[in-house]
Amino acid sequence: MRQTPSPQEIKLLEDYFKSVELPAQIKLNKAITVLDVPSFVQNCLNFCKDANAASVLVDPRYEDLVNLKAVLEEQSKVNG
Helix, strand or coil, X not given: CCCCCCHHHHHHHHHHHHHCCCCCCEECCCXXXXXXXXXXXXXXXXXXXXXXXXXXXXXXXXXXXXXXXXHHHHHHHHHC
16 A cells, blocks of 8 residues: 655646646546546645545545546547
8 A cells, every 4th residue: 555645746646637638538547537627636636735635535646646647648649
């Protein structure tokens, strides 16, 4: 099991999402479609940056952001 993300890891993801154009919606996998990607990113980042949040809350949100980044990068390769 992975450790809770460091502030540097969170900052790298935050910088990434600031640097790309986010779609309105995206399908993360067969079961999950995000209907408001900008809000999803902001909410997940807020959880990750909350010093008082338990890792049980932070870790899944961080993994959601990592997965979203991977999907966006894959779409960029296909469309680019």
